[in-house]
Every structure is written in structure tokens, then in C-alpha cells.
Amino acid sequence: MPFIEELIKYKSCSIVGLEKNTGKTECFNYVLQRLPLENKRVAVSSIGIDGETTDQVTKTAKPEIFLREGVYFGTSEKHYLMKRLSAELLEITNENTSLGNIIIGKALTPGKILLSGPSSTNGLRRWMDEMKKYDIDLTIIDGALSRMSLASPTVSESMILATGAAYSANINTLVQKTAFVVQMINLDLTSEDNREVFNDIKNGVWAIDEDDVIHDLKVASSLSININTDGLKKCKTLFVSGALTDNFINHIRQNKIFNETEIVVRDFTKIFLTPMTYNSFVNGKRKITVLQKSKLIAVCVNPTSPNGIVLDSEKLCKTLSEAIKLPVYDLRTKAVGF
């Protein structure tokens, strides 16, 4: 499969599902089976619990995570003891979860395991830092539920997106919704100058005017829309450090100052816009860009949903691939859309 070659170019990858039961774990196993372990050190973990045999919410059968010999992993104490493989215990970290501290282990034989990694994005980042001492070449993170935040470039350099019938039962809607997420992931990076200016700003909304002067708009977050535009004639660039919401966009769209504004957000996980709002804002002169970007390596689909709906795999792959201009894989039927 071609995307494995692409994947090993990066130090870290997160697998994100747009909905439960979109085939994340299957995708995870698929990747793990095909990685060239003989010359790459691979570590795996998840955010929250993963790899359970039945889905905790829908009670449908779920694939277990299968590790190969030599893979490093991070899981909680409880699940370490339930592992179905021989493993060397390398370290008990100070990272806490409700299932005990996170343990770093190394698989000595192939076998099955439940992964329950750090439960927060920050915890995950600390865990990845801790793994550095084992000279890991590639870290793969399995996401739980539809948690997007771990796909943030601050956590992982690349990502694989899993989508499927569980996200929407209608091929057209599914394609539309997925394509929009992909569009957000692939937003352009802002200019280098902007990155330098905004990278260390942790909060607030900031504007750059025509003369390259920076204004603090005195907004605690973009959830409050009372922005102070005193002394600002025309805004060239607007940096929103937190979440970018429909409400905020609709508010500034009315304001002539922002007629030709480039909105910069930290990364795509900060964007909470409906396609309608996004499209109404972005035109030839207005755009949205990001400070950091992670590489979308592939999109995988699961045409089956837990309530029994089965979509036409080949048609789904083909339509989606056309919409996002990226290869789409159904890992079970091996259907591919280019």
C-alpha cells in the first residue's frame, strides 16, 4: 500500500475518526502490520482507552489491537496486566490515568493488547517527550471517539483520517462532510512573517493593519464578539488565538474593516465553522490560514455502520477521492479510489 511509504517520512502520526465505528482501529492495525519494523522503531499509544473487544457505547464487536514483536507501547497499569503478549516493562511513568499510571513496554512476542494512553493532549505530548529516550522513529497515536484535538500539529506531524457510514449514511452527505474536514486540514500555512509574529501569542485576538502595526483587540476569546476596533482603519491580518466560531465570523463579516482580511488560527483543530459560514466568508480577498499544519497522509473509509447500513464501497471511495483529490482506501475490501 502506497501510504505506508509516505507515513514513515514523519516522526509521528495520529489516526483520527470522524465518528465512532469509522474503522480507526482497523486502520491502526493495518498500518502496524505493514510498517518495516526491521529498520524503524515504532511506538504506539492512544488518547483514552482503545482496543477493547466490544464497543463500550454501541456494544458492537471491535477489532483488538495487534502488536508485532519489537513495538514500544504506552498503556495503563490495568491494561498492561491484561495484555495477551509477552512484554518487557521498561518504565512506570508519572503520567496518571483513572486506570493507573502509564507504563512503557516493549512487545517481545506478537500479541494483543488494550491501549489506554494519557487522557489529555498535554499528557500525550509529555508521554511522547518521554519516549524520545528510546530513539523512537515513529509514534502512532490512536484516537478515541471523534477527538480531533490530538490531530493537532502540536501533537503529531501527520494524520490519517477515518470516516464511514457511521458518520453519515448517505454517500453524498458523507462526502460533503468529510471533504469539508479535509479542506480545513489542508488550509494553507500563513506567511513566515506572520508565523514569527503570532507564534508566541497565547491568548486574545490581534490585528495587523495596512502599516504593519499590531493591535490588541482586547478580546478574551472569540466567543465574546465585542471587539474593540478603535484606531483600526483597515485590517490586513487577524490572528485568533483560540476557537474560531460561526458567531465570530458572522460578526466581522459585516464590518468593512475586515473586507480584505486574512484570518490566522493556530491549527485546523481550532476551527469550529459550518461549511456555510466558511464559504460565505472566504472569497478572493478574504481567506483563513493556519500557523501550523499537519500532513494528511490518507483517508480510510468503513462503509459499514453499527446500525447495519452498508454503503457501496467502490462508489464511496471514488466519489470521496474525486472530492478531496486524495487517495481513499477501504481497508477491508481493499477498494481504492484515486
Place this chain on the structure above:
Amino acid sequence: MQLRKLLDSPCGLRFMIDNLCTHSSYSRKIMLESSMMYDKNSIEKSYAVMKEFYEVVKNDENKNIVQSLQFKLCNLKDINHTISRLATSVVVDDIELYEVKSLALLSADVKNILEKISLDKIIEIPNLDDVVKILDPDGLRIATFYIYDSYSEELASLRKKLKEKDVYQEEIYNEVMRIEDEIRAELSSKLKPYSEAMTLALNALADVDINIAKSLQIKEMGLCFPTISSDEISSYKGLFHPEVKHILAKEKREYQNVDIDFELKPLIIMGSNMGGKTIVLKTLAMCQYLLQFGFGIPATSADMMIYDEIFCLTTDDQSINKGLSSFAAEMKNIDAVIKSSQQNKKILTLIDEPARTTNPTEGTALVSSLVKLLQDRAMSLVIVTHYNIKTYNNKCLRVKGLIDGKMNYELVETHEGEVPHEALNIAETLGIDSQWIEMAKEIISVRS
């Protein structure tokens, strides 16, 4: 009395404990759960141990070796639960075996370092080499663990079979699990005889951590090793309150150290407002706790008595929460002191401005009589007051006070009836409304 319970006493002990740099949370727990010492022997013994550590720590040449020791001690974990499971013949799991192995390796490492700086006889760490041997059959001496292949040939061959195929082989793995369980049971019973040594090692390691932290604190804060007074006098030279000194240093101001000594008798401190009397009182309480928990003392030298009980009653007592008026709360607290003094105990009592919330006539009578009542009991009673009380020939000190507009915090001897009248002058230097102060001065001149 546990150290933990005294953390929030108004004397400011928390600052000292928070500034103590222990490297493992287990050491901290052990320290906070330690009980106050009441006999000369154990106090002197604890200082003797600490002094040996201090001699090493104070020397900058040993900085690297001390740091490597601290770095090791970061890995000290509380595994008492695991040890007690082993002691009661429970079969422990891989995580627990890993913890035991880590402890055994850590003990050996720390022992090694202590040997280099000749402290291995000061705190003796039990030898756990046999434990290492049990859990490290290949002699790798690294702190990782699994049920090693060398424990069983059968296990090794089964694992080889597992590795041959990149799929999950249920039957073979079940067999592996069975053998691993057997080995775990065997290891657990082999480790059982060492459970006592492990507990000792765990506590000895915590002790090393605590002694290094206390020694470093002495070095960094400029504390001293106290002596235990052989006659019944406590005597401090260059006493200071570390937290206040720290705050002043931040504002680039200097702390004026004071000298003070007292016997098993009442001592009355008078003096102007803002003269640092309350701080002296709090420092004395803190020093007494520090002595009886074996810490460095914030003074240039200290010769101290040991007490059976310590009372520190200051104005920031939070009894309001108990629904008592400030006067009632204070009376109840002092009552407890009096009751305690009837039980043949040696007591240190520090009271900040007793009866301050009532009228001066009755207040003065209450304080004078308190001095008279307690003067013949086995008690060092230090009272700060503004009242012109009867002292019954007990020692009186006063703060030197304002000299050329500057406060001198030195304590000098004074006599009954010489209560300083500087409140108005001090208020003036604070820039308080002059009309008000002038009116007050007029009233005083009319009276006299």
C-alpha cells in the same frame, strides 16, 4: 504530634517545609508523617546524622556527587503496598516485580555513592543484591523487567514459536501465560524473606533524601545547628524569621536579626507598634518546632530547651469560624494553657497581646494575674503586650524602637512601668491624617 498537622500553624512552618527540596514524594510523606521528638537523645542523634551530611553538602566540590544522588532519589517510589503483599505470600504481578527490582537496584546505586563520600555507615542501606539476582537472571543490571526466557527453557521455546508467525496464536500464548504465572508464584515466594530488608531500604533511602534536603536548606538559608541547653535557659543569637527575611530581600531591604534568651519563667516583651514583636514570637515558636523535628535553626547560634508542649497564640487565630467572639476564643485558648500547666509538663507558651480586645483596665488585670499565676510553673511564658502590667520581678524586654525616624528592632532590657509611648510618633511617620494625630496629642496632654 505529626509535622503535617503543624504545617498551617501561624508561626510560618509551611514556608520552611515548602522550601525543603526533597526529591521523592515518598520522602516528603515520611517527613510529614514523622512525629515530634521530646527526648534529648533522639534529637541529638538526628542532628549528628544530619551534620555528617551537611559536611559533605556544604562543600561545593561535592556538588556533582550530591546532584547525582538526588537524581537517583527521584526514582524512589512508595512500594510499601507491594512489600506487604509479598510478606503475606501473595503472588505479585509484573508491575510489582518491576517496582521491587527498581528498589533493589536503586538501593545498590545509592549505597555505592554514599560509600564514595563516606556516608554509608551514617545511614546504612540494607544489601538487596540477592533480590537483584532473583529478578535479573541475566545479570543485565538495568531497571526493566519481564519474565525472562532464562527462567524456563519451555517458556523460551514457546516464545520462539510465537515469534515465528505474525499472527495471534491463542493456544501457544495460553501455555506461555500458564508458565509465566508459575514463575511469578515462584519469584514471589523467593522474594518473601526479603520483605523486611526492603522496607528498611525504602525508609533508609527516604532518610538519605531528607537529610540531604535539610542540609542544603541549612546551607542556603544560613541556618545553624542548635545545641540542647543543659541548664534551663534558651538562648538565641542572631535570630531571624526566614519567610519575612525572604520577603524583605526581594524588596532589597535588610532583616535585622535579634538576640533573645529566656528561662522557665515569664518573659514580657513591650515596645512600640511595628517593632517586630509578633515576628519574634512566631520565630520562637517555629524554632522550637524545627528543633524537635530536627531541622536547622534560623539563627547564628541557638542553645535550646526541649519542651513537652508548645502553645503559640497569635492574633491571626481563626477561631471566628468556631462561632466564638475573639475575646472568648482567646480566653478558651489561654485556659487550655493553664490546664496543661497543671499536668507536670514542661511547656513553651507564646501569647501575642493577650486580652487586647477588652478594656485596658480589665485587660491589664487579666495579663498581670496570668503572669503571677504561671510564674512558678514549669513554663517559659513569653508575652507581648502594650498594657502597663505588673511584672512581679520577671524579666522585661522592649524593642529599641524609633531612633532618628528609623526603626531599631533590637531587644533591650527594661522595667515594669516603662511601656513606651510611641504610637502617635509612629502613626505620624506613616503619614496618617495630621488633624487626627494632633487631636490625640491634645487629649493626652490634658490628661497628664
